[in-house]
Amino acid sequence: MALDMRTLCERCGTAELPPDAAARICSYECTFCVACGDAMHDTCPNCGGELVARPRRRTAGAA
Helix, strand or coil, rough: CCCCCECCCCCCCCEEEECCCCCCCCCCCCEECCHHHHHHECCCCCCCCCCCCCCCCCCCCCC
16 A cells, blocks of 8 residues: 655645655555645644654656
8 A cells, every 4th residue: 555645744734745855654655845844843743653754756757
């Protein structure tokens, strides 16, 4: 099963998060931009879990 690479921050909604961008996720794949993750002290507001760096995927055309 592949990781759901969500493209918007669930807190501010304005940060665009393409698959190769830095982002924070919890074990339920809630997704936040780095600034919001820092502001929430790396704790997911939805489940209370730890927010960690989301792995990055290469975008199409990247070598």
